[in-house]
Amino acid sequence: MKANSFGDRNVDEGAESFGEAGLDPNVQDAIGKALKAHFQDLMQAPLPDRLLVLLAELQAKENDQSASQGN
Template structure:
């Protein structure tokens, strides 16, 4: 279980924020908060999407643009 001790800001429970003297006009009882389960599911989905994106090959046009940039700046091209 994750505890929120020492946390401040929007991720801290409302009672701890109030106790720390931190005034946050954005957060309040009228602002909905996501529970840990929902946050975890969103994080898992974002990681899966990012991992899938990282598996995609770099488009040839981007490789060509990077090579052109390195040539114009006088740096030798690096191996990728």
């Protein structure tokens, strides 16, 4: 039930017995790299048009206001 079980609940029990000092720096490094690669991947996804349109509309509003204020 303990060591080799990768079921959802049991991992937590294992995690406590490891403690933070138990994590190899190489492992930490590998996880860090994977996290950054994962996030980078998400960031590279093309933005949907509606968000770009929204920003354009907001900018247009701002320009209108600036113009009416005589700036």
